[in-house]
Amino acid sequence: MTAPAPQRRTYGGWSRPRSEGMFGLAWEATVLGFVFVVAAMVTAVLISFTAALVVAGSEALVWAPLAFRANGRTGYERAVVMAQWLRTWSRKENLYRSGIFSRHGSAKLPGLLAISQLYEGIDANGYRFGIVHMPKQALYTVMLRVWPAGAENVDQPVVDQWVAAWGQFVASVGGANDIVAITPVISTIPETGHRLAHEVDELTRPDAPELAAAMMTELAQTLPSHTVRLDAWCAITFRATTPERRRQPAEQAVEIGRRLPGITVALGQAGVRTRPMTADEVTATVRRAFDPAAEADLETAVATTDGHGIGWDEAGPISYLERTGRLEHDGAVSTTWEMDAAPSGTVDERVLQWLLAPTPELSRKRVALVLRPHAAADAAGIVDDDYKNALVATQSGKGVVSAHATLRVGATEQAREEQARGHGVTRFGVLITVTSPVGADLPRIDALTQDLSVQARLRVRRAHYYQAAAFAGSLGVGVLLPEMATLPRVMAA
Known part of the structure; x- marks a missing residue:
């Protein structure tokens, strides 16, 4: 008699925070x-x-x-965003040209990243790490290179343990009042073959048989063709909490370097092997996002020399044009989608598998999961307010609204119980950026992106009128759209 298969764990119960009024209104x-x-x-x-x-x-x-709302946004939100876009378009601020012959004299980063600065520190384990500083918001972001283990040949209890460890990591990080965001980013890019060729050159001995050396060289040339590789990193954004750390990035670098080893250990318990990214790696990641054609040159430079020699002021695009629903940059077109609603019902840990997996038709795809943990001191009040608002909704709505509100009461009540047991409270969202060459079949690419989102049970919408900001937000370099929004909060109530 065989033992029954272990039951898959499911996850859900999330709800969008909202202060409920009469008749379902805010x-x-x-x-x-x-x-x-x-x-x-x-x-x-x-x-x-x-x-x-x-x-x-x-x-x-x-x-x-x-x-009254449309697609989750009030009329004032839509009107203000439209007015800001029209002002940007009339002033030609959606057009950017850089380079050595421009007024800037270099390819500086545009938009929200224009005032950013890049520094480098050393953590307690001796690893160098890059820090992206946003002076206006006093935000410091460090990026960790991630090598996900995958779950193809892993038992389900181990996967459940990894998921639990990840939840504990997010909850423990949320307990620190200076960490404002955790942004895991899964990116897929076409394989150029330069990394494999360099590795084959290093592994091939000079006295190797001629036939064996020829076979290795041929494999290095043929294997990477028409393949897509996975690149992942996890960005952790800190907010400077003292005047010294706001004014002096070196003070914040010391604090981050002291805590990075513990963060990497906690991520290792979740089945993720990590290493801090150096300033050169951060620069290369941003540069190839804006200029996909530079990928081969960057890999060759890193493989043959000590570094690519590109500074932070040269990581931006040469050509840049923001349209209402797309972003054109250096011979490529990028479209960014944002999560409109979380998966309905309960899901398992593989819900995003098809969205994150390499797709040949969407060779350049970047998915950023933006997690903004609430501080432990605020979590109790937040879940209590959500529960009270859910109760109000059950008394003020009718028909389908009451049924939906009843489900929300159960979700918020469960959140209260879990928070009382020590679990964290986290806001989350998803940004999906697809980059394709100029002249590609854009309607087909959009349809494929929406199909993958449906398979992930996500409801997404195009980031109309703020494609440049959404593109920067999906990079995981410290651009937090809610923190940098210009819309008054009362209009988005």
């Missing part, structure tokens, strides 16, 4: 609606009924864009 829209009703009634009593109708009509025009 709390801010509800309060503003009551204020407008009172104002109209006072006008009718003190002036006239006609004046009250005029006031009520004006108030409705102001209130409606905040009360």
Whole structure:
């Protein structure tokens, strides 16, 4: 008699935080609606009924864009984003040209990365690591090279242990009040063959038989053709909490170097082998994202010399044009999609497998999972507020809204219990960037991207009017879109 197969663990229960008001509206829209009703009634009593109708009509025009949403965004959000894009387009700020003959004199990074700076430190284990500094937000980001173990030949209990260790890592990191984001990035790029050729040259002995050497050389030339390789890294973003660390990056580098060994050990328990990325590796990662044609030159330079010799001021594109739904840069076209809604229901740990796996039709694909842990001191209040808002929604909605709100009550109640047991509370989102050569079949590429998202049970939408910002956010170099948004929070209530 055979033993039953172990049951696969499932995950879910996430909910989008929202302050619930009356009739399923946001709390801010509800309060503003009551204020407008009172104002109209006072006008009718003190002036006239006609004046009250005029006031009520004006108030409705102001209130409606905040009360009604389209694709999860209020009318004010959409209007402000559109106005900002029109201003950017009219000023030609969506067009960027750089290089030695430009006003900048080099290929500096554009957009949100324009003011960023790159430093290098040494951790407690003696590894050099690069630090991307965003001075305005006082953010410091360190990137770790990741070699995922994979789960093809791993028993399910081991996979469950890895998932649990990853959850403990995110929760423990969230307990630190200076870590604002963890961004694992899985990128696929075409294999050039330079790395394999260099490795074959090093492994082949000078006195090897001529036939064996010829076979090794031929394999090195034929194997990489039409293949896609996986490249992964994990970015951890710190916020400087003292005036000294805000003013002096060296002070923050010392603190990060002290904590990096513990972070790499914790990631190792989750089945992930890591190593801090040097400043040269960070620069190369950003450069090849903006200039895909530089990939072969970068690999050759790293394999044959001590480094590529490219500085942070030369990591940007030469040509750069942002359109409403795409980003054109250095002979390539990139489209970035953002997660609109998390997977519905429960999923297992392989839910993103097809989205992350190398796809020949989408050879250059980058998926960034942006995790923003809440500090341990704030987590209890957040889950309690979510639970109260979910209870309000069950009393104010009708029909399908009440059924959805009932499920939300169960999810928020479970979150309260898990938080009380020591689990963390984390906000998360997904950015998907697909880069293709100019002239590629873009409608087919868009359809393939949406199909992969559907297989991952993600609902995604194109990042209209902020493709450049979303592209930088998916790089995992410290660009956090919620932290750098220019839209007032009350308009996004």
